[in-house]
Amino acid sequence: MKEYTQKFDVVVVGAGPAGASSAIIFGQNGISTALLDKKNFPRDKTCGDGITYKAKADLIKLGVLDEIEKSAPFKVNGYSLIFSDNSKLKFEFADNKESQIYIISRNEFDNILLKKAMEYKSVHFLPEIEIKKLADDFKGVVSKNNETIHAKTIIDATGYNSILGQHNREVHKNALAVRGYYENLTGLDKTVEIYFTSSVSPGYFWIFPTSDSSANVGCGTFINIVEKKSLNLKAILQDFIENHPIASQKFKNAKLEGRIEGGKIPLAFGNFDWSRVTNNLISIGDAGGFVNPITAEGISYAIKTGILAAEVVSKAIKNNCYTEKELKKFDALWLKEFSNQYKSGDIYTESFSKELVSKYFISNFQKNLEDKDLSNVSDIYEYMVKLKVISKSLK
Numbered sequence: 001m002k003e004y005t006q007k008f009d010v011v012v013v014g015a016g017p018a019g020a021s022s023a024i025i026f027g028q029n030g031i032s033t034a035l036l037d038k039k040n041f042p043r044d045k046t047c048g049d050g051i052t053y054k055a056k057a058d059l060i061k062l063g064v065l066d067e068i069e070k071s072a073p074f075k076v077n078g079y080s081l082i083f084s085d086n087s088k089l090k091f092e093f094a095d096n097k098e099s100q101i102y103i104i105s106r107n108e109f110d111n112i113l114l115k116k117a118m119e120y121k122s123v124h125f126l127p128e129i130e131i132k133k134l135a136d137d138f139k140g141v142v143s144k145n146n147e148t149i150h151a152k153t154i155i156d157a158t159g160y161n162s163i164l165g166q167h168n169r170e171v172h173k174n175a176l177a178v179r180g181y182y183e184n185l186t187g188l189d190k191t192v193e194i195y196f197t198s199s200v201s202p203g204y205f206w207i208f209p210t211s212d213s214s215a216n217v218g219c220g221t222f223i224n225i226v227e228k229k230s231l232n233l234k235a236i237l238q239d240f241i242e243n244h245p246i247a248s249q250k251f252k253n254a255k256l257e258g259r260i261e262g263g264k265i266p267l268a269f270g271n272f273d274w275s276r277v278t279n280n281l282i283s284i285g286d287a288g289g290f291v292n293p294i295t296a297e298g299i300s301y302a303i304k305t306g307i308l309a310a311e312v313v314s315k316a317i318k319n320n321c322y323t324e325k326e327l328k329k330f331d332a333l334w335l336k337e338f339s340n341q342y343k344s345g346d347i348y349t350e351s352f353s354k355e356l357v358s359k360y361f362i363s364n365f366q367k368n369l370e371d372k373d374l375s376n377v378s379d380i381y382e383y384m385v386k387l388k389v390i391s392k393s394l395k
């Protein structure tokens with residue numbers, strides 16, 4: 001059994017957006033950090049690749065915005081919503097960076113963050129180390145090859161399938177989504193396209209353009225609905241591409257590059273406010289179930305939780321006080337940041353402040369999902385997204 005002789009202040013397990021963002025903050029604070037991943041980078045992660053305006057301030061803080069802009073030269077600046085009756089709502093925001101949406105492959109995006117983290121002397125990236133458990137004394141982690149990496153605190157950034165932290169993986173709180181990359185599309189503009197149809201509902205299809213003729217295309221819905229209705233999302237996506245009255249026109253000469261891949265998404269839904277801190281372990285990003293429950297956006301939440309956790313841990317280490325009580329300050333910070341969004345989606349926080357209305361929709365939505373009565377859920381979901389996008393356009 002190999003022991004890493006170096007004792008780190010912190011070990012960050014998982015170098016996706018959550019873990020790499022944490023590592024950058026640790027680097028900025030001079031905290032000795034082991035950043036581990038079971039894979040070497042660059043590596044792909046199945047995703048829609050859409051990064052919204054919510055991430056912008058944090059990308060600046062992490063020092064990577066310029067690099068991201070260079071890697072996503074196609075400027076996407078709005079939303080097109082196509083509803084089940086084929087009616088369309090299109091919002092194009094003023095051409096400023098504030099509302100820009102970056103569509104950038106995770107291969108590239110995650111590697112930009114990782115490279116930035118590796119610029120800091122105190123951050124050590126250790127690739128191809130798969131962690132299987134916490135060390136017996138909770139002061140580090142143990143790999144599949146039985147290597148122990150010692151650290152005072154541990155950040156779990158291992159994504160949906162985390163085995164380290166606590167989880168909230170009830171099927172009605174998680175989504176399943178598939179996506180593929182298509183070339184030779186026609187009729188794309190500079191908006192992300194979201195389609196609602198009865199074949200995945202609640203949920204949506206997306207066309208996220210990466211140029212005027214290429215896009216990341218996918219669809220997703222709740223796992224319990226996939227199971228209850230025995231849905232084959234890959235076949236449903238193919239049917240959408242071939243037969244949707246509006247979308248199919250864009251795919252007449254389109255070609256799939258690579259394969260359609262799928263992945264699970266942990267939504268911060270229902271009882272979302274469980275503690276993400278146990279002993280000296282903090283769960284961030286998908287490992288902590290931090291994805292927006294209405295839109296399934298997770299990247300900006302992974303980045304934000306990575307930053308907040310690293311700020312709390314940096315302070316604890318500098319004060320030599322890394323007790324559970326001290327680390328639980330992370331819970332207060334993310335609750336302050338996200339709980340309104342998680343409670344009622346962005347409608348509640350951004351829109352018309354019609355608290356009673358949004359509460360009514362959200363509570364109905366949740367109740368119907370939990371009771372597995374799906375009849376009412378689709379309409380409510382469509383309505384919620386409509387309100388969310390309208391509210392953003394009025395800002």
Ligand SMILES: Cc1cc2nc3c(=O)[nH]c(=O)nc-3n(C[C@H](O)[C@H](O)[C@H](O)COP(=O)(O)OP(=O)(O)OC[C@H]3O[C@@H](n4cnc5c(N)ncnc54)[C@H](O)[C@@H]3O)c2cc1C
Pocket residue numbers: 013014015016017018019036037038039045046047048049050051052129130131132157158159160161177178179218262263264265284285286287291296297298299300302
């Ligand atoms: C089909 C699909 C489409 C999506 N579309 C979007 C979108 O358009 N926009 C958006 O914002 N979000 C989207 N999401 C959600 C988004 O992908 C996640 O929220 C985001 O990747 C979370 O980042 P993370 O760093 O927490 O985890 P991850 O990106 O999953 O990174 C986890 C890292 O941990 C490593 N790891 C895992 N286990 C171990 C282990 N035992 N030991 C060592 N390393 C380990 C992995 O190799 C990986 O590098 C989508 C998700 C899916 C599935």
